[in-house]
Amino acid sequence: MLYKTGIQTLKRGVNLLITIVGCGALGSLFAARMLESGVDVQALQRPGAHYEVLKEKGLTLLELEGEEKSFSFPVYDDIDSCAPSDLVIILVKAFQTPHVAPKLLPLLKEDGAILTLQNGLGNVEVLKEHVPLKKLFAGSxxxxxxxxAPGVVKAAGEGKIKFGPLDKMVSPEPVMDFLKQSGLNVELVDDPMRVLWEKxxxxxxxxxxxxxxxxxxGKILEVREALELCRVLFDEALEAARCEGITLDEESLWSFAMEVLEKTAANRPSMLQDLESGRRTENEAISGYILKAAEKKGVELPATKVVYSLMKxxxxAAIKDYVV
Ligand SMILES: NC(=O)C1=CN([C@@H]2O[C@H](COP(=O)(O)OP(=O)(O)OC[C@H]3O[C@@H](n4cnc5c(N)ncnc54)[C@H](OP(=O)(O)O)[C@@H]3O)[C@@H](O)[C@H]2O)C=CC1
Ligand SMILES: CC(C)(CO)C(=O)C(=O)O
Known part of the structure; x- marks a missing residue:
């Protein structure tokens, strides 16, 4: 018999509540989609300019086509003010996970669930230290x-959430139904760790x-040497995944990577946006994690090591008070 999270209360018509921990760019987009679908949302957000605007004036979402929408929902900077929720979605940057993980359990109703949709690896390991496995879901x-601007988020494209429970004995259906009801495109996967490695x-x-x-x-597609470098980094990431017992499908993933490059040709990636804004990047959770996974098996990944070191x-150079 599969363990059920408390989200089955959905079927009893009780109002469910989602908490977004880290209501930045992606958290705000999701909050907007949920509120548009009539689902109750609250945010746990650290103090700062973005928090102030969300709290005082609400969220402004600029849709891809230019429409401007306003949303108002409870935003707190302390756990004690938050109501216990059915689903907590973690959307802080990976390096913030150790700061939020110990605070999560009181945010949940007794049988609520936690879903990390962060990029990078290592988040699940940290969450597992603080939350029972049966409550944890992960995805990309x-x-x-x-x-x-503070409080103003631009939608850069609709997409999909691929997620699954970390404990195979847990039924994913209630969380799946809840996310669908929240206006999001979702796909269930058997092995969320594989999905995290693919991303x-x-x-x-x-x-x-x-x-x-x-x-x-898009520039990568125009410079042969850059694309060759990307291919080496891709192959090294797959090698690191194998070191953790995960064999990714090289051919289909490479085709998908090319599709991502074409579809996001005009985008500046999150790591570049972070550098330009003087913010820390997810270098440690991406290239850093890949290097460590390989190192544990005595495998060296020279290209990843070079780009990781240059990113550091x-x-x-970009961040005041950066701890090397
Ligand atoms: N943006 C995107 O298109 C995508 C993002 N992702 C992933 O989603 C995650 C979130 O990304 P994104 O939304 O872009 O990042 P943002 O930096 O925009 O959002 C993170 C938010 O978390 C807040 N925060 C930081 N520390 C804490 C804390 N201790 N407690 C509460 N709130 C905190 C930040 O506050 P403050 O505003 O003060 O900095 C910020 O508002 C990342 O892992 C990213 O890689 C994945 C796919 C796409
Ligand atoms: C897929 C990619 C690389 C798109 O820019 C991305 O996820 C990011 O910017 O972090």
């Missing part, structure tokens, strides 16, 4: 959003290369 996202392989071959070159994703240098 192809939606896009970025912040244009990290794509991030590892695009993000640091484009961030270091300070260009748009770029962060050191």
């Amino acid at each position: 996202v192809t939606y896009g959003a970025y912040r244009v 990290v392989a794509i991030n590892a071959m695009i993000n640091p290369v484009v961030a270091l070159a300070r260009c748009n994703n 240098l770029a962060e050191h």
Whole structure:
């Protein structure tokens, strides 16, 4: 018999509540889609300019086609003010996970669930230290959003959430139904860790290369040497995945990576946006994690090591008080 999360209360017509932990670009886009679908949302957000605007004036979402929408929902900077929720979605950057993970359990109703949709690897390991496995779900996202000003988020493309429970004995249906009801495109997967590795392989071959070159994703397709470098980084990421016992489908994933480059040709990747805004990047959770996974098995990944080190240098140069 599969363990059910508390989200089955959905079927009893009780109002369900989602908490978004880290209501930045993606968290705000999701909050907007949920509110449009009539689902209750609250955000746990750290204090700062974005928090102030969300709290005082609400969220402004600029749709891809130019429409401007306003949303108002409860935004808190402390756990004690939050109501216990049925589903908590983690959308802080990976390096913030150790700060939020110990606070999560009180945010949940007794049988609620937690879903991480963050990029990078290592988040699940941290969450597992603080949350029972049966409550944990993980996945990746192809939606896009970025912040244009505090409280103002631009939608950069609809996409899909691929997710699944980390404990195979847990029924994913209630969370799946809830996310669908929340206006999001969702697909269930058997092995969420594979999905996280697929996403990290794509991030590892695009993000640091484009961030270091300070260009748009599409430029990679115009420079043969850049594409060759991406291929080496991609192959190294797949090698690291094998070191963790995960064999990714090289051919179909490479085709998907090319599709991502074409579809996001005009985009500046998140890592570049972070560098340009003087913010920390997810370098550690992407290239850094890949290097560590391989290192544990005595495998060296020379190209990944070079771009990882250059990204550290770029962060050191761009970020005040960066700890090397
Ligand atoms: N944006 C996108 O298109 C996509 C993003 N992702 C992934 O989703 C995750 C979130 O990305 P994104 O939304 O772009 O990032 P953002 O930086 O825009 O959002 C993260 C938010 O978390 C807040 N925050 C930071 N620390 C804490 C904390 N301790 N407690 C509460 N809130 C906190 C930040 O506050 P503050 O505003 O003060 O900085 C910020 O608003 C990342 O892992 C990213 O890689 C995946 C696919 C697409
Ligand atoms: C897929 C990609 C590389 C698109 O830019 C991305 O996820 C990012 O910018 O972080």
